Amino acid sequence: MSTNTENKLTAKDFSSDQDVRWCPGCGDYSILKQVQTILPELGLKREEIVFISGIGCSSRFPYYLNTFGMHSIHGRAPSIASGLKVANPNLSVWVITGDGDALSIGGNHLIHLLRRNFDMNVLLFNNEIYGLTKGQYSPTSPEGKVTKSTPMGSVDHPFNPLALAAGADSTFIARAMDRDPVHLREILLEASRHKGTSLLEIYQNCNVFNDGAFSPFTDKQSKADNTIFLEHGKPCVYGKDGNKGLKLDGAQPVVVDLSSGDNSLEDLWVHDKYDRFKSGVLMRCFDTPMPDRESLPRPFGVFYQEDRPCYEDLLQEQIQVSVQRKGQGDLDKLLKGTNTWEIA
Amino acid sequence: MEPTNSKTALQAKEERKDVTILFAGDSGDGIQLTGSQFSNTSALFGNDISTFPNFPAEIRAPQGTIAGVSGFQLNFGSVELFTPGDLCDVLVVMNAAALKANLHNLKLGRTIIANSAGFDKRNLSLAGYIDGNNPLSDGSLGKYRVIEIDITKLTREALKETSLGTKEKDRSKNMFVLGFLYWMYNRKMEPTERFIQEKFAGHPELIEANIAVLKAGYHYGDTSETFTTRYEVKPAPLPSGVYRNIMGNQAIAIGLIAACQKAGLSLFYGSYPITPASDILHELARHKNFNVRSFQAEDEIAAITSAIGASFAGNVGITASSGPGIALKGEALGLACMLELPLVIINVQRGGPSTGLPTKTEQADLLQAVYGRNGEAPIPVIAPSSPRDCFSMAFEAVRIAVEHMTPVFLLSDGYLANGAEPWRFPKSTDLGTIKAPIRKQNPKDDWQPYTRDERGVREWVLPGTEGMEHRIGGLEKEDGSGNISYDPENHQKMVDLRADKVARIADFIPAQEVDQGESSAALCILSWGSTYGAIKTAVRELRAEGQDVAHIHLRYLNPFPKNTGQLLRSFGKIMVPELNKGQLVKMVRSEFLVDAKPLTKVKGLPFTATEIKESALKALQS
Ligand code: SF4
Numbered sequence: 001m002s003t004n005t006e007n008k009l010t011a012k013d014f015s016s017d018q019d020v021r022w023c024p025g026c027g028d029y030s031i032l033k034q035v036q037t038i039l040p041e042l043g044l045k046r047e048e049i050v051f052i053s054g055i056g057c058s059s060r061f062p063y064y065l066n067t068f069g070m071h072s073i074h075g076r077a078p079s080i081a082s083g084l085k086v087a088n089p090n091l092s093v094w095v096i097t098g099d100g101d102a103l104s105i106g107g108n109h110l111i112h113l114l115r116r117n118f119d120m121n122v123l124l125f126n127n128e129i130y131g132l133t134k135g136q137y138s139p140t141s142p143e144g145k146v147t148k149s150t151p152m153g154s155v156d157h158p159f160n161p162l163a164l165a166a167g168a169d170s171t172f173i174a175r176a177m178d179r180d181p182v183h184l185r186e187i188l189l190e191a192s193r194h195k196g197t198s199l200l201e202i203y204q205n206c207n208v209f210n211d212g213a214f215s216p217f218t219d220k221q222s223k224a225d226n227t228i229f230l231e232h233g234k235p236c237v238y239g240k241d242g243n244k245g246l247k248l249d250g251a252q253p254v255v256v257d258l259s260s261g262d263n264s265l266e267d268l269w270v271h272d273k274y275d276r277f278k279s280g281v282l283m284r285c286f287d288t289p290m291p292d293r294e295s296l297p298r299p300f301g302v303f304y305q306e307d308r309p310c311y312e313d314l315l316q317e318q319i320q321v322s323v324q325r326k327g328q329g330d331l332d333k334l335l336k337g338t339n340t341w342e343i344a
Numbered sequence: 345m346e347p348t349n350s351k352t353a354l355q356a357k358e359e360r361k362d363v364t365i366l367f368a369g370d371s372g373d374g375i376q377l378t379g380s381q382f383s384n385t386s387a388l389f390g391n392d393i394s395t396f397p398n399f400p401a402e403i404r405a406p407q408g409t410i411a412g413v414s415g416f417q418l419n420f421g422s423v424e425l426f427t428p429g430d431l432c433d434v435l436v437v438m439n440a441a442a443l444k445a446n447l448h449n450l451k452l453g454r455t456i457i458a459n460s461a462g463f464d465k466r467n468l469s470l471a472g473y474i475d476g477n478n479p480l481s482d483g484s485l486g487k488y489r490v491i492e493i494d495i496t497k498l499t500r501e502a503l504k505e506t507s508l509g510t511k512e513k514d515r516s517k518n519m520f521v522l523g524f525l526y527w528m529y530n531r532k533m534e535p536t537e538r539f540i541q542e543k544f545a546g547h548p549e550l551i552e553a554n555i556a557v558l559k560a561g562y563h564y565g566d567t568s569e570t571f572t573t574r575y576e577v578k579p580a581p582l583p584s585g586v587y588r589n590i591m592g593n594q595a596i597a598i599g600l601i602a603a604c605q606k607a608g609l610s611l612f613y614g615s616y617p618i619t620p621a622s623d624i625l626h627e628l629a630r631h632k633n634f635n636v637r638s639f640q641a642e643d644e645i646a647a648i649t650s651a652i653g654a655s656f657a658g659n660v661g662i663t664a665s666s667g668p669g670i671a672l673k674g675e676a677l678g679l680a681c682m683l684e685l686p687l688v689i690i691n692v693q694r695g696g697p698s699t700g701l702p703t704k705t706e707q708a709d710l711l712q713a714v715y716g717r718n719g720e721a722p723i724p725v726i727a728p729s730s731p732r733d734c735f736s737m738a739f740e741a742v743r744i745a746v747e748h749m750t751p752v753f754l755l756s757d758g759y760l761a762n763g764a765e766p767w768r769f770p771k772s773t774d775l776g777t778i779k780a781p782i783r784k785q786n787p788k789d790d791w792q793p794y795t796r797d798e799r800g801v802r803e804w805v806l807p808g809t810e811g812m813e814h815r816i817g818g819l820e821k822e823d824g825s826g827n828i829s830y831d832p833e834n835h836q837k838m839v840d841l842r843a844d845k846v847a848r849i850a851d852f853i854p855a856q857e858v859d860q861g862e863s864s865a866a867l868c869i870l871s872w873g874s875t876y877g878a879i880k881t882a883v884r885e886l887r888a889e890g891q892d893v894a895h896i897h898l899r900y901l902n903p904f905p906k907n908t909g910q911l912l913r914s915f916g917k918i919m920v921p922e923l924n925k926g927q928l929v930k931m932v933r934s935e936f937l938v939d940a941k942p943l944t945k946v947k948g949l950p951f952t953a954t955e956i957k958e959s960a961l962k963a964l965q966s
Binding site for chain 2: 045046048050066067076080082086087088090091108315318322326327328331332334335337339340341
């Protein structure tokens with residue numbers, strides 16, 4: 001990828017001439033805006049960026065960006081992007097997907113993409129519902145969710161997408177939300193800078209079919225006490241006045257009250273995004289906030305990051321080694337094979 | 345060296361035009377190697393050959409049982425050959441199970457060469473001979489000529505001076521058989537001696553042992569009193585040139601590489617392991633120095649969609665599978681058709697439906713290839729006729745895909761995939777060029793991604809091309825711009841444009857030829873795919889017998905060559921043999937309104953020339 005410093009592009013340069021057609025108030029608008037805002041920061045030319053999506057509301061995304069793009073078929077964006085990256089490793093590749101697209105119909109492709117670690121970014125818009133098909137429960141909907149297809153409540157146990165990504169050995173695992181644009185931009189930039197497959201789950205409000213699914217984490221009144229924003233190398237502090245913290249008791253995360261005087265900042269868990277085991281504990285902080293009892297806060301930010309060779313680089317290396325060993329392919333030699341005879 | 349023995353001169357030599365040998369034994373008996381050595385030696389000698397291996401379906405079937413029998417059929421001759429032969433003239437069996445499994449493949453009155461050591465009590469019971477009845481001695485083989493040799497004992501005998509253990513000694517008993525057959529058919533041993541020296545380089549004791557047993561087999565024929573006839577199969581009048589042996593799957597892989605080289609594009613191969621297509625993946629993975637990117641995907645869907653992604657970025661995306669895997673790729677094929685990107689899909693057909701008969705051959709996926717997608721999604725379909733034709737048609741598949749910006753189906757099958765024949769391979773400079781419609785620069789401000797040329801083909805603009813950013817997708821697109829469009833008139837137009845583009849490929853493929861016979865013949869046999877050899881053989885014989893029969897073999901199935909209808913209408917009767925329940929016959933009847941009649945077979949086996957002949961004679965009389 002070449003960097004483009006002379007004429008810095010702006011967010012406007014990245015918006016296409018197509019009318020954006022999500023429902024008014026949909027969380028997708030904010031995500032589109034933040035992506036358009038950070039793209040000029042990457043120092044890339046428009047033509048070097050490719051957005052690949054599957055099917056679902058979020059998958060309309062590529063049409064609204066003035067880059068190369070493909071709105072493909074349900075669940076298959078990760079494998080289309082894999083082939084694309086193998087064919088041209090110089091492109092900046094972004095996969096746009098949703099909870100149904102990535103975790104249900106395309107679940108197999110997502111886990112294999114993550115283990116192979118192609119250098120690309122996966123933005124997983126999680127709204128815990130099927131929006132485009134008008135309101136069925138999704139693989140991230142909570143148990144008991146009443147929807148058109150589950151009038152008596154869902155009996156499916158939902159996925160924890162980040163724990164799933166960790167299970168597939170993803171090398172970059174992060175979470176953000178549509179309602180916190182500043183944090184979203186910051187994490188988008190971190191994801192884009194990571195060399196390897198970055199999985200960013202974005203909580204996205206579907207105000208038509210699942211309004212308020214994330215309100216305990218996004219609403220002004222409840223956000224501070226129900227969320228924790230992770231920062232690498234910093235103690236895990238949260239709460240309205242920074243009065244709460246997380247401590248590790250063995251392998252168990254425990255909420256401590258900093259105002260009581262029993263615990264100080266030094267006692268808190270310091271987030272280390274390179275620690276595979278501890279980051280796993282954070283991914284398991286997946287409580288549903290309840291008014292009547294204390295629950296663990298839902299973490300946001302970069303949970304885990306790791307340096308691991310990328311598939312496309314390893315493949316290119318093999319091609320080079322093969323050329324070194326056998327020489328650049330000679331078609332006549334190939335046609336001839338090793339055993340010939342002549343008929344006069 | 346060929347030993348000269350006074351007796352040799354006395355023994356009779358009978359001339360044969362062509363001979364079919366079936367080698368059969370346990371998977372561990374070295375059957376494939378014996379067969380391929382005899383084939384190579386015969387090819388070097390100048391015979392035409394055609395071979396087909398037959399592996400047991402289970403990887404490690406129990407020794408001595410019918411399920412564990414492996415076979416190798418070889419047809420060699422002084423005339424041009426088009427099949428590995430219907431029934432065999434010589435059946436070589438290493439044990440009782442091999443005899444039981446294959447006796448029905450032997451012509452009456454012809455020869456069985458049996459390793460008597462493989463007919464002991466244990467082997468007889470494993471093969472299911474009731475009460476240990478030995479067919480070699482109970483008179484049940486009276487209609488055949490049986491040459492019984494204790495190959496195991498003679499092999500051990502030949503190696504008694506060596507330090508090898510019994511197990512190692514027994515391993516070279518296939519060389520005894522080979523030596524004996526070389527004597528029987530007057531073949532030189534040098535090519536196999538050279539092969540042994542290369543194969544066991546660094547192990548002089550093994551080289552010595554294998555050559556000793558090979559010679560022992562040869563001498564046994566020479567000195568044994570039991571046997572007096574030797575045969576001669578003269579070289580075939582093949583066109584002069586340099587030849588190699590080629591198997592169908594291997595030919596496909598080489599054809600794909602050659603075409604991508606000619607197009608100046610990298611080859612991306614996305615595939616998921618499946619029988620009988622996996623050998624294409626294995627072959628391609630060995631040729632990374634041709635810039636081949638082989639990708640073993642997590643499933644069939646990822647195999648094809650990764651290929652679509654690679655095509656979007658400017659590689660030639662290719663995927664292959666067999667029946668059930670192709671079914672999984674259906675949705676992505678529709679996408680490729682909608683996007684109008686090059687893509688090659690190879691279906692190495694096998695017995696179906698569902699898992700069906702994975703190691704057996706069938707042609708029952710033709711309608712699936714031509715029609716099997718949601719919506720109006722026409723895709724060109726082509727099919728090779730022989731193992732070596734797999735090269736040409738793989739090359740064609742890439743050419744059509746790239747030059748016409750479309751997915752292309754290549755329909756091979758299990759019979760072609762594993763069959764082998766000599767190939768007078770081309771020089772790279774003899775191959776045609778392939779011109780990809782890639783646009784690297786923005787020609788004018790109002791360039792659009794779905795603007796078409798006079799052939800109805802759009803341009804291929806790769807991500808990375810400055811000023812030409814655009815979005816493509818599976819939703820119906822507006823003519824020209826490619827933007828999403830739900831407009832009824834536009835949908836009609838786009839469906840028509842895509843169909844028209846594929847139909848117009850007929851202008852860029854060769855006219856249909858009549859393979860044999862007159863275009864006014866009383867009966868035309870119309871075929872496609874791997875049945876070519878059997879039908880060609882049958883039609884040759886029928887014509888030699890004075891029958892008014894013609895043969896047309898289609899390699900382009902969608903679109904058909906432009907003159908196909910006109911040709912077909914000129915015949916009195918049309919018979920369409922297929923290894924399915926009648927698929928091409930439906931297509932030609934609906935397309936050309938001709939009264940074509942089916943001849944179908946779905947046994948997992950190819951047609952024999954005899955079956956075709958008999959049906960043709962019946963059709964002529966009806
Ligand atoms: S249905 Fe929901 S997710 Fe889809 S566009 Fe409307 S608000 Fe957004």
